[in-house]
Amino acid sequence: MKRILWFRRDLRVEDNPLLSFGGEVLPIFIFDENILKELPQNDKRVTFVFHHVIRLKSNLQKIGLDLKIFYGKPEEIFKELKGFDEVVASGDYDSYAKERDIKISHMLHFRYINDTYIFKPREVLKENGEPYFVFTPFYKKARAILEHKNIDTAKTAEHTLAQEDYWGIQKNGKKLLLELESIGFIKQEIEIVDPHVKLENFLKKIDNYQEMRDYLSSDATSGLSVDLRFGTISIRAVFRALFSLKNSDTEPFVRQLIFRDFYAYLLFHIPTLERQNYKYSFNGIEDDEKYRAFCEARTGVPIVDAGVRELLETGQMHNRVRMVVASFFTKDLLLPWQWGERFFASYLLDYDSVSNALSWQWSAGTGVDPQPYFRVFNPYLQSKKFDKDAYYIKKWLPELRDIEPKYIHNEAFLLSAYIKDYPKPNIVHKEAKARAISCYKKSLH
Ligand SMILES: Cc1cc2nc3c(=O)[nH]c(=O)nc-3n(C[C@H](O)[C@H](O)[C@H](O)COP(=O)(O)OP(=O)(O)OC[C@H]3O[C@@H](n4cnc5c(N)ncnc54)[C@H](O)[C@@H]3O)c2cc1C
Incomplete structure (x- = not known):
């Protein structure tokens, strides 16, 4: 062979x-x-x-x-x-x-x-052989299977090479130097950390994961999404490391990893989720001006603009911020979730078409998950809770450096005050929320 x-x-x-x-x-x-x-x-x-x-x-x-x-x-x-x-x-x-x-x-x-995933797409099924569309029962079944699943290290067999020439990059029959520039790209300054080092460091603080993961300056998450995306670490190796810890609270993290599998599983069973609403015919209102303000971090809503700046500058965005930003995009700005999905796809280092599309559907409330359309994050309450001292916001929006944190989380202040180099909010949250709920409600009939 x-x-x-x-x-x-x-x-x-x-x-x-x-x-x-x-x-x-x-x-x-x-x-x-x-x-x-x-x-x-x-x-x-x-x-x-x-x-x-x-x-x-x-x-x-x-x-x-x-x-x-x-x-x-x-x-x-x-x-x-x-x-x-x-x-x-x-x-x-x-x-x-x-x-x-x-x-x-x-x-x-x-x-x-x-x-890429821990389970095969048909490995976790209901008793009647149908796929799960709700996470909790999927998780329970997956967890029971995982107890007995072989997640040992894959063995490397003996091989011989079929060809002799491995020099450079082959392009249209020509050989190019093994350099990024040969394929038309310019090397970017990004921090690349060995995923095993990331995992080791994360396991030392895993007991704090559940409590701290949503706090924007806590550094409580693993940072492994980009490595799981490109397989620079094996998902089985991550599970083996988790299961080797005896007295730690690893389950909240295990749950997230199973969640990642669940999204891939859903896309396998319902391929249209990548681009089309699963429920509700309402799909936002196209508005180029609002979209441009969002992409340029000029909505005037600090946590949203800070998230977009972080994304543009680093290719990363904290999960809690992604949730707030996506809710704001689809509910307050009422833009089509597919536009936001494409924007994230252009910049996220860990961009994964599965996790990204399904997370955007979740945020819009149009996906398979029982996330109701009337759940709309209040961006000000979110930043007050998860970035109380506004460290995260000020890091990415230095123009708010001199504003007291309590005002940064205060919509009424932001709507009335003049802040040099920073716009007023382009939306009043309460009004936008009512409008979104009404649009979704109409599409129910
Ligand atoms: C609108 C939106 C878009 C997103 N787009 C992507 C994407 O393109 N690629 C991506 O990998 N994640 C995406 N996520 C999920 C999540 O934000 C990232 O996986 C997480 O921020 C990565 O940081 P971490 O590795 O430190 O996470 P940790 O908290 O350490 O989580 C551990 C691992 O679990 C998986 N995971 C965690 N949360 C989720 C989730 N909600 N969905 C799927 N897997 C999850 C990731 O592989 C992650 O590495 C998105 C979330 C939202 C709300």
């Missing part, structure tokens, strides 16, 4: 089931032109991925293998890869990935393995 091992969302050697087959192999990575041509030269994710692809290549070399790196369209590249019996890759559930893989499967036998 001669196999192509296609690395995608599993950029690591350790605990990678892709390497457990053995025999003659060609490990490859493709910088996908279909995706990259849409991105600006300074996209931070490409720097992150490039770093980890180089690391993967070097780690494969340490075990006698190598990585052939391509730039181009996967279907064109596979046309040139002749003489193989099958391609092996880990499963991916979004529409682009599925379409891409179907095209390749018409050229070469395609073997899907389960690596």
